[in-house]
Amino acid sequence: MTRHTDRRLKIGVCCASLLGYLVVGYWLQVRHGFIIGDSLARVSAAQSVLFSRDPHLAAIGFIFTPLTALVEIPWIALSPWWPDVTARALSGSAMSALFMAGAVLQILSAGIDRGLPRAYSLAVAVLFAVNPMIVFYGSNGMSEAPFIFFMSWAVRRLILWMADDDVHHLVTAGGIAMGLAYLTRYDAVACIAAAGLVVGTTTYLRARARPRLRRALLDLLMVSGPGTAAFLGWAVISWLITGEAFAQFTSQYGNAAILEQSGQQAPTFGTGVGFALACIFLMAPTLLPIATWALVRRRRQSRWQVLIVPVAIFGAALTFQALSYATGSTFPFLRFYIIAVPLTAFLAVLAVPDGMPAVVKRRGRYAPPPRIPDPGRHSRFAYLPVLLALAICVPFTAWGMSLPKYAPQEYALGAVLSPDPDSTSPRKALERRIAASFSTERQIARYLENLHLPDSSVITDTVYGFAILAASPRPQTFVVPSDPDVTALLNDPVDSGIRYLLAVPPTGRGRSDALNLRYPTLYDTGADIATLELEIPNDGDSQPNWRLYKVLDPAPES
Template sequence: MRLRLLSDRQCKWLVYVTMVTAYLAVGYWLQVRNGFILGDALSRVQASESVLYSRDPHLAAIGFIFTPLTAMLEIPVMLLSPFFPDLTARGFAGSVMSAVFMAGAVVQIFATGSDRGLPRAYTVTITALFALNPMIVFYGSNGMSEAPFIFFMTWAVRRLILWMTDDDVHHLVAAGGIALGLAYLTRYDAVGTVAAAGLLVGATTYLRAREAPRIRRALLDLLLVSLPGAAAFVGWAATSWLITGDAFGQFSSQYGNSAILKQSGGAAATSFTGGLAFAAVCITLLAPTLLPIALWAGVARRHSPHRGVLAVPVLMYGAVLAFQTYTFATGATFPFLRFYIAAIPLASTLAMLAVPEGRLTEPKRRGRHAPPTAAAAPYRSRVGYVAVAMLAAVAVPVAARGMMSPHYAPQEYALGAVLSPDPDSVSPQKAVERRIVATFSTEREIAKYLDSLDLPDSSVITDTVYGFAVVVASENPQIFVVPSDPDFVELLNDPSAHGIKYLLSVPPSGRGASDALNQRYPTLYDTGSDVATLELEIPNDGDSQPDWRLYRVHDPVNPMA
């Protein structure tokens, strides 16, 4: 069936089903078949599993370092994990979540073009270039938080573009009341976007409303779009503080980014200008033609009554990029290419706005301050569409090349070991790639060994700094006592009296310095701290993963046993 014969609704469903299937297939191939799993994604799967299947199931087990929505979205998928163990052991539950939301983001990009009445072929082309960008494919399939975050951002941006066009208050409700609030609960990056949306909407309403009371109307619209995001900010901080004592665990906790950077010896920018330069290169790798497309859009819309719509993607996505650039340049976060992924939907949205539009979507309720609707041009040359599409297409090979850089893409470049395996190669880079792909294979073996012991519940204490990969791979997660358990400290303080059989420990260096077992028993890894005897030492095959030691807790009746 030819695409131009389908309605917009049918096209959206076709796009969604196609991309969900594609991203699920990639996720299964990467994570289940090849074992290429990112740590943050697997740790969220373990948090979701703890909510349902730990020795003390409770919602707070989801944790307070990350914002909660990504892990919460995986909980329904976890209901199937007893029937499909790879949902947890291989983190495939995260892939399901990512595929569902990244496919939704693809639909939002498509809808941005169909809302403008653009030619179907052009809309499909830009949508395909977005959907098939290798960064979008990877993060649409690996269980990280990028997929839901991009979905909520593209949804908010699209609805604000519509509001700029027709002044329909329903768009403000959708963008601010739902999308931006959920975006913050997905990633902290959204805090700048919530503020940017409020300033944009408030200023636009003030300039449009020519009669009094202009300030009150502007303030009401500002609150409508930004108050839910602000409420999410305050509510999550208050909840975290009440339960853990830390309002912003990501920044102040021993498990947060700042602590990890310090423990790992510092992977942040060497200087503020160096951080800015790094961010600029990352944005360029992901959207190399962003500036030409933006300039093209500005020139093309200079006489349009809807030229103000360009401010929406620039400010909204720009706030995310600015937040990431600033936090990296000031040493608060990591040199990861994925942190600048918002450049991809920014370029795609601008491409949808850089060409002549057709008949706009009819609003449910046109606002009184909507700008006049421009008549569709009777003839639209194909030159502009082809030129912008060609500019947008440059991003696909450039992003693929950028993902192969160990310096700019330390989390992505090991894909080379999966895409082009070369087991006989002795090059240092191939060796590192193989170790990255093998990450968590040792932890799965540890889980298999502990499962074989047929231990009772509450038999093994481990911290989830590293231990999450062991817990999530186990067929019986109830045997583990972890920091999210209310009685964790009590059992750790006197393991033998509470029937604990084993302590699973890591070296007290690097991130292991924050491990609760090492903090309670500083010499545990080396000597057993007079509470346990070494039973196994397990060298690690994974990259940047610790060598494990399994200690048997002394019998309280016969301490030498």
């Protein structure tokens, strides 16, 4: 009966979370047009796999890791009948909602695994699920949701492995969760290394017989080997197809190029670390008190080792992001530290007395003695302080998301949550511009569609053009860098049947635009191959003003 009740609770929580995130995604992206650029770029990449001029899997690109876009492909297939799936990035919302609901399930399951009261486990899961950053990134199609899910899944299974030494937990955590996590976010590589270190060291200390080193190495390979294979495999595939093993870092479209093109100054090391710590504090202000209380409680019962798992694995991701920003190789975004939220939730699960644990099916040779329920586990005072500390994170995170210095991608939600169209304040004006991002690109897509152009008649780069492709009901109209014949068409648009060129200013990120690289004067003069037909001012913040050039007619044959 208990197992049946737990199953129904898990299904109910998962379904409620999924529905909630889907509703928020629809409200934000379809009703209000609030779309994050990276989310729409992934949608455009997935769309290219099915509906580009040359549909092929490699069109998904190698700047982002592939899993998020791959999951969106079934939804993208519906776009001919439901245009908002691509134009408003609703396929991305479906992807992130599914994974974030899975993350909520993992948090709830972690409490049930340890035999905690259902009310407490449910309360921790709900406080995690309604955290404003979790709600936003569970609904907007970014990679944070799948990364949180896979990391939470891995941490939960490794906590179980700490208790029963069941090798199946290592297979799940390493062979599935860690491997897929790397195909979601590059910072998973730090988590893979941390998991291998934790598992290898733990096995070595547990196994007292002579082959302890071999057993430790085998367990280390089991948990970190698949993630390492994913790392090497993705690099090799990228190199074979594009000539760059790590396009995110070396390509003209990667982070390093974007930072250089935008002229962003790298912080000093101390300033970068300070920014990272501030972001962690804004999302998890009670992280240290909860962690301290968990350590104190578990040291009394010699069970503190289990805390190593969430601290090491989630902490590796936070450290990776902090060092990346401090060394000037990434951006000052609050979302890069969102993993602090599940870290705090897992510590809340471990900071209270253990109940009667789930029955172990396959206890390993080196498993520690079975846990005995704590005598004080029925006292509400053992649970309420931790819940209150966790609850503080919810309003504090909402406040942190309103700070432009730390949350440049989130604070514009104010234009949706508290619209004030009559306000003339600079902040409200900027919020409205950010919230209106990609409305201009949707208008361009409609304009070109009304021209009834044939396939392969418009050249644009996806540096900025991804939003136009995503909004177009006929992406086959466009020639883009992932097409195998793009170089030939770009070199001779006049005689190749190209009718229009979509140009952006050759400044900032526009310097990497393929059209600007081939024709440096195109935006200003037409480069003697095209005449200006339309100039389109952009309503979105940090988005370029577009110019539509009509390609000259080919010279008549003499």
